[in-house]
Amino acid sequence: MAFDTPSSHKHLSxxxxxxxxxxxVTLSMGIRHGFGLWLQPITQAQGWTRETFAFAIAVQNLAWGVFGIFAGMxxxxxxxFRVIAGGALLYALGLVGMAMSPTGLLFTLTAGVLIGAAQAGTTYAVIYGVIGRNISADKRSWAMGVAAAAGSFGQFLMVPTEGFLISSFGWQEALLVLSVAVLLIVPLALGLHEASFAGGPAAKREQTIGQALREAFKYPSFQLLMAGYFVCGFQVVFIGVHMPSYLKDKGLSPQVASYALALIGLFNVFGTYAAGALxxxxxxxxxxxxxxxxxxxxxxVFLAAPLSPASVYIFASLMGxxxxxxxPPTNAVVAQIFGIQHLSMLGGFIFFSHQIGSFMGVWLGGYLYDRTGSYDIVWYIAIALGVFAALVNLPVREAPILRVRHGGLPQGT
Structure with a gap:
């Protein structure tokens, strides 16, 4: 029996x-991609170290990973629908708390735990679960690429918008404006309300949650995908959060960082679509x-080349x-190997590995900067991890895993 046999319910268009x-995803990811713009305004206004801010964002990424598992389940x-709507409400509360927190501890609880939980319910693991259940396997990778590409426009749109809000109204007021904007996610979630879930729990599944987890964690390819995703998180969150301060330390204007993050978002549209289509x-x-x-x-090459606005924009475009x-390829291969019944949950576990990497990247950036006055060591770690991730993905087996039915016949062939 093939994993991708459609269920009896009417699929969303x-x-x-x-x-x-x-x-x-445009709203949820777009807002969080601009958090690096608040590092210096908040630490300077509150008299905090960069490690204090970085630790809160690191906790945010870790909380996102932990809550993502349960959000997927x-x-x-x-x-x-319920997960996304609840996540939007938590997001708004977290942004308000981020603006109003007088201490580093409260800042960590709001910017870290609350917003991390919110992102778990409003980003890729949950959205891709809906895609997996409603779009056939022959178009699934492409559809995931389209969703990621369109969502990537959020970074291109939101990062300059956040920079404008900060410069025009102040960092606290900018966060309050975003707390209202993020509530637009609630009506949008109605468009992902699946008919098969309207009356309660989904139909009986061929695997329990425990069986699905035991199967996945014993499968070497799942472990390799998790290892690669750890690296992804380390690299992108370190760059996204610390690059604005890195560039300002080197004498470049804040506008260069805003434009660079926007370019990452713009070129990310093309990169994610291409990856999904390929x-x-x-x-x-x-x-x-x-x-x-x-x-x-x-x-x-970016570190070796002379630093200038032009080199930053080239780097941002290529990284984008x-x-x-x-x-798209990571989530599509998980669906291809294990099927779609527990796709959001398994995607959540792989994403948890991503968020452990994110925690390490953003926290280590702040920690080592405060102690050495430089980001150089973390840049070098990011390079080495990139080579490591390339190597561990090559042995991944993409064929559907074989399961044995009660009659002794293989399932999934």
Missing amino acids: MLQLLACGAAI VADRFGA GQRIAKKKILATIYFSRAVVIA LLWLSTI
Whole structure:
């Protein structure tokens, strides 16, 4: 029995699914991609070290990973709408708390835990679960690429918007404006309300949650994908959060950092779409290995070249092509190996590995900067990890895993 046999419920239309999913990711991911713009305004206003801010964002990424597992379980069981709507409310509360926190501890609880939990319910693991359940396997990788590409426009749109809000109204007021804007996710989530979940729990599944987890964690390819995703998180969150301060330390204006983050978002649109489309034609593990190795090369050349606004924009454009382009092939290969029944949950576990990497990248950046006065060591670690991730993705087996039915016949062939 094939994993991708459609269920009996009426599927959402592809246009509705991609439009609403992309808009939700645009808001959720777009806002969080601009958090690096608040590092210096908040630390200077509050008298905090960079490590204090970095630790809160590191906790945010870790909380995102932890809550993402449970958000995926709930979305697989009861549908995505409730998870997304609840996540939007937490996001708004977290942004308000981020603006009003008088201490580093409260800042960590709001900017870290609350917003991390919110992102777990409003980003890729949950959205891709809906895509997996409603779009056939022959178009799934492409659809994931389209959703990621359209969502990537959020970074291009939101980062300059956040920079404008900070410069025009102040960092606290800017966060309050965003807390209202993020509530637009709630009506958008109605477009992802799946009919099969309207009356309660989904139909009986062939695997329990425990069986699905035991199967996945014993499978070497799942472990390799998790290792690669750890590196992805380390690289992109370190760069996204610390690059504005790195560039300002080197004497470049804040506008250069804003434009650079916007360019990452713009070129990310093309990179994620291309990765998703190519995933329908060539082995996804080769796509992933190429992305990770290319990141290592791009970072190494950026550090070796003379620093200027032009070199920053070239670096941002190239990194943008590689930024979130790991997401469509990674999630598509998980669906290809294990099927779609527990896709949000398994995607959540792989993403948890990503967020452990994110925690390490953003926290280590702040920690080592405060102690050495430089980001150099973390840049070098990012290069080495890129090569490592390229190598560990090459042995991944993409064929559907074979399961044995009660009659002794293989399932999934």
